[in-house]
Amino acid sequence: MSNKKIKICFAASSGGHFEQIIMLMPLMEKYDSFLITEKTDYKAEVKNEKMYYLHQVNRKELKFPLEMIGNSFRSLFIFIKERPDVVITTGVLAMVPMCLLAHLFHKKLIYIESFAKVTTPTETGKLMYKYADQFYVQWPQMIKVYPNAIFLGGIY
Numbered sequence: 001m002s003n004k005k006i007k008i009c010f011a012a013s014s015g016g017h018f019e020q021i022i023m024l025m026p027l028m029e030k031y032d033s034f035l036i037t038e039k040t041d042y043k044a045e046v047k048n049e050k051m052y053y054l055h056q057v058n059r060k061e062l063k064f065p066l067e068m069i070g071n072s073f074r075s076l077f078i079f080i081k082e083r084p085d086v087v088i089t090t091g092v093l094a095m096v097p098m099c100l101l102a103h104l105f106h107k108k109l110i111y112i113e114s115f116a117k118v119t120t121p122t123e124t125g126k127l128m129y130k131y132a133d134q135f136y137v138q139w140p141q142m143i144k145v146y147p148n149a150i151f152l153g154g155i156y
Contacts (some may be wrong), residue, residue, distance in 0.1 A: 008033040009084035011095040014040045020090040023155040052078050054094045072097040085135040091124040112136045
């Protein structure tokens with residue numbers, strides 16, 4: 001079976017999480033894929049890759065619930081349109097709806113905990129640990145936090 005028949009959604013919020021997902025560019029080139037990130041002043045783009053944008057969310061803002069609902073509907077639209085077989089994400093909050101859709105529809109969910117987290121978990125990581133088919137940490141110390149995680153080193 002050709003690798004191009006597997007479709008992968010690469011999902012990451014803006015900034016450092018997006019920079020980490022870009023480290024997986026060889027996979028993006030090898031498989032049929034698309035990216036989801038947040039729409040911010042930092043224009044995240046990847047040449048020759050299909051891109052989708054969600055609203056940036058902050059759980060401390062008053063409009064957080066409405067923006068998460070909006071992102072959930074947008075994620076559902078993208079999921080139905082693209083039909084990914086695998087969702088690979090480095091987080092964070094805006095990517096949760098796409099991850100939960102992958103789980104709900106029995107698609108593979110791969111979560112990579114942030115490189116910045118050396119000894120403590122992210123809030124998104126704690127949630128995704130329950131749902132991910134594969135959960136990766138980038139520091140050996142994080143195996144204490146996530147005992148069933150896979151440590152292969154950093155993606156940088």
